[in-house]
Amino acid sequence: MSSWFDKLPRSQYSSLQRISISESWFQVYAIHPTVFAIYEPYHYQEVISYFIVGSKKSLLIDTGMGIGNIEKVVNELSSVPLIVINTHTHHDHVGDNWRFEQSLIGIECEFSKNNDHSLLTEAQNDMKNDRICEDYLPKDFDKKSYRIKPYCISKFISDDDIIDLGNERKIKVISTPGHTPDSISLLDIQERLLFVGDIFYSGPIYLYRPETNLEDYIKSLEKLVCLIKDNKVDLIVSSHNIPKISPHLLIMTLEAIKKIINGEVMAKKTDDDLYNEYNFDDFSFVIDPKFLNK
Ligand SMILES: [Zn+2]
Numbered sequence: 001m002s003s004w005f006d007k008l009p010r011s012q013y014s015s016l017q018r019i020s021i022s023e024s025w026f027q028v029y030a031i032h033p034t035v036f037a038i039y040e041p042y043h044y045q046e047v048i049s050y051f052i053v054g055s056k057k058s059l060l061i062d063t064g065m066g067i068g069n070i071e072k073v074v075n076e077l078s079s080v081p082l083i084v085i086n087t088h089t090h091h092d093h094v095g096d097n098w099r100f101e102q103s104l105i106g107i108e109c110e111f112s113k114n115n116d117h118s119l120l121t122e123a124q125n126d127m128k129n130d131r132i133c134e135d136y137l138p139k140d141f142d143k144k145s146y147r148i149k150p151y152c153i154s155k156f157i158s159d160d161d162i163i164d165l166g167n168e169r170k171i172k173v174i175s176t177p178g179h180t181p182d183s184i185s186l187l188d189i190q191e192r193l194l195f196v197g198d199i200f201y202s203g204p205i206y207l208y209r210p211e212t213n214l215e216d217y218i219k220s221l222e223k224l225v226c227l228i229k230d231n232k233v234d235l236i237v238s239s240h241n242i243p244k245i246s247p248h249l250l251i252m253t254l255e256a257i258k259k260i261i262n263g264e265v266m267a268k269k270t271d272d273d274l275y276n277e278y279n280f281d282d283f284s285f286v287i288d289p290k291f292l293n294k
Contacts, residue, residue, distance in 0.1 A: 012244060026073055044131045049093070061086075066094075106156065122148075168190055171189070249282055
């Protein structure tokens with residue numbers, strides 16, 4: 001068994017209520033009475049999608065890797081009519097988008113448009129033997145033909161839009177590009193939860209892909225740190241590894257990236273010698289050095 005899997009289960013999950021579901025690829029945890037983390041622990045990406053159940057509408061935030069059937073999971077959790085949105089369109093968060101064509105909303109962005117008609121290379125890369133626990137794969141899953149199926153957004157939304165789930169449960173869309181041009185964060189205004197996608201997670205934060213924009217990333221972090229300093233956020237909710245993150249860590253992330261930009265932190269090279277890795281206590285950054293020399 002590969003090393004990432006030996007570290008599981010991560011300790012945070014022992015404090016969360018686990019919800020029983022029939023799809024064995026996923027584990028579901030309640031992180032709040034009406035917010036469920038839909039976790040994929042048997043792939044090294046450890047992707048987490050989220051499901052918020054409101055009185056009139058429910059909201060699925062990301063659809064995971066498309067290995068297990070996430071539609072079945074949400075149908076078991078609630079029958080409230082569904083809206084589906086992505087924090088960004090990297091392949092590991094849009095895998096089951098194709099199942100939700102009637103309910104999928106998203107921002108209009110060139111980068112998203114290029115991702116909605118099948119992601120093959122990235123998907124196949126994630127099928128390498130050391131990245132997946134084969135014993136847990138769904139019986140009808142075929143590694144060789146795995147790709148992200150095409151999907152269509154049914155309604156476009158913009159920065160600052162509100163998604164109304166009924167009974168004062170309002171989710172605010174916040175454009176936070178940087179990790180990708182189409183990255184958004186979602187603020188659950190009433191419950192004071194901030195869903196940040198891949199802007200922050202506990203682990204190596206990737207800032208080396210061609211679609212990364214470091215300047216935008218810092219501006220987006222500043223935007224989110226403002227919300228924290230304005231006392232609007234109790235909990236950061238992230239999309240890999242563990243769901244619950246202290247807002248204080250996001251403030252530290254912004255300070256850390258500014259130190260890197262100012263050349264105050266020593267880097268080591270990644271194993272492939274391509275990128276710089278900067279280590280901090282609860283996270284690290286993997287950055288393409290060419291982004292730092294602008
Ligand atoms: Zn991503």
